Amino acid sequence: MGVMIPMPGRIMMGPEKDSAMNEFRLTQISDTHLARRLSRLTANFEHLSDYIDTTRPDLVVNTGDMTFDAPTSPDDLEFARSLHEALPVPFRCLPGNHDIGDNPTQAGPPPSHPVNEKDRQTYIATFGDDRWRFEAAGWCFIGLNSLVMNSGLVSEAEQFDWLASELASTRGKPVALFLHKPVFLNTPEDPELEASAIRYVPPSPRRRLLEMLRSVELRLVASGHVHQRRDYTYRGVRHVWAPSAGFIISDKRQERIALKETGLVEYRFTPDSVEIRHVRVPGMVDIDLDELLKTPAHAEEKAGG
Ligand SMILES: [Fe+2]
Ligand SMILES: [Fe+2]
Numbered sequence: 001m002g003v004m005i006p007m008p009g010r011i012m013m014g015p016e017k018d019s020a021m022n023e024f025r026l027t028q029i030s031d032t033h034l035a036r037r038l039s040r041l042t043a044n045f046e047h048l049s050d051y052i053d054t055t056r057p058d059l060v061v062n063t064g065d066m067t068f069d070a071p072t073s074p075d076d077l078e079f080a081r082s083l084h085e086a087l088p089v090p091f092r093c094l095p096g097n098h099d100i101g102d103n104p105t106q107a108g109p110p111p112s113h114p115v116n117e118k119d120r121q122t123y124i125a126t127f128g129d130d131r132w133r134f135e136a137a138g139w140c141f142i143g144l145n146s147l148v149m150n151s152g153l154v155s156e157a158e159q160f161d162w163l164a165s166e167l168a169s170t171r172g173k174p175v176a177l178f179l180h181k182p183v184f185l186n187t188p189e190d191p192e193l194e195a196s197a198i199r200y201v202p203p204s205p206r207r208r209l210l211e212m213l214r215s216v217e218l219r220l221v222a223s224g225h226v227h228q229r230r231d232y233t234y235r236g237v238r239h240v241w242a243p244s245a246g247f248i249i250s251d252k253r254q255e256r257i258a259l260k261e262t263g264l265v266e267y268r269f270t271p272d273s274v275e276i277r278h279v280r281v282p283g284m285v286d287i288d289l290d291e292l293l294k295t296p297a298h299a300e301e302k303a304g305g
Pocket of ligand 1: 064065096097098180225226305
C-alpha cells in the first residue's frame with residue numbers, strides 16, 4: 001500500500017538500505033488527471049503503478065493535477081486518492097490547478113475556477129500538506145503550492161514566510177524544488193503573455209521566489225502542468241518538466257515547446273549530484289485530450305493543462 005506522507009520529515013529508509021543511505025531514488029509523476037468515469041486514464045495509472053512496483057523508488061512525487069477536474073467533479077479527489085494509496089511505495093503530492101483551482105494572472109482572463117481556501121483545505125484533507133520539506137541523501141527537497149501564488153490568499157503569504165524559514169536551514173545543502181507550474185518558459189524575465197499566462201508562475205511571485213532562492217544552493221526545479229517533457233539548464237539550475245502520466249494535448253490546442261508524450265521522470269540523488277532519467281512507461285498510451293473530450297459528458301470542457 002502507498003503511504004501518504006502528509007507531514008514534513010525525513011524519509012525513513014529500512015535497515016536493508018544501510019549501504020545505500022547516501023542514495024535516494026525519487027520518481028516524479030504528474031498530471032495523472034484521474035476520474036472514475038475516464039477508464040483509459042485509470043489504465044495508464046495502472047501501467048505506471050506496475051512500473052513503480054518493479055523499480056521500487058524510495059518515494060513517488062506527483063507534481064499536481066492528480067484529478068481530472070476536482071472543482072467540477074469533487075469525486076475525482078477520492079478516486080485519485082484511492083489509486084495513489086494503492087501505489088506500492090510512499091508518495092507525496094502537490095496541488096495542481098485542476099485539484100484546487102487556478103491562480104489569477106495579469107495578462108490573461110480570470111480563471112474559470114479561482115483557487116480558494118475552501119478547495120485548498122479539501123485538498124489538504126485528501127492529499128496531505130500542500131507544501132513540504134524533507135532531507136535525504138544530502139539534499140533538501142522542497143515542495144510548493146504554485147496555485148496560491150498571485151492569489152492574495154492568506155496562505156500565499158504564509159507559504160512565503162514558511163519558505164523563508166525552511167531556506168534558512170538548508171545549511172548549504174543542494175536544494176531540489178518541486179511545484180506544479182514551471183517557474184518560467186526560458187528565463188526569469190520572460191513577459192507574461194495572454195496566451196500562455198496560465199502556464200507559468202506569474203511574474204510578481206516569480207521574482208520573489210527566485211530572489212529567495214538566491215540564498216541557497218538551488219540545483220533542480222521539477223514541475224508538471226504543461227503535459228510536455230522538457231529538460232534544460234539555466235544558469236546552473238536544471239529545469240525538468242515532467243510529462244503527464246495521463247494524456248497529451250494536441251498542437252491545435254497547445255503550442256509545442258518540447259516533447260509531447262506520456263511517461264515519468266526518475267531521479268537518483270547522491271550527495272552533491274543527481275542523475276535524471278526520462279522514462280516511457282511500458283503499456284502507457286499517449287491518449288490525446290481530444291479523444292477524452294469526445295465523451296459526451298466532456299463536450300463542454302476545455303483544455304487547461
Ligand atoms: Fe495543471
Ligand atoms: Fe494537467
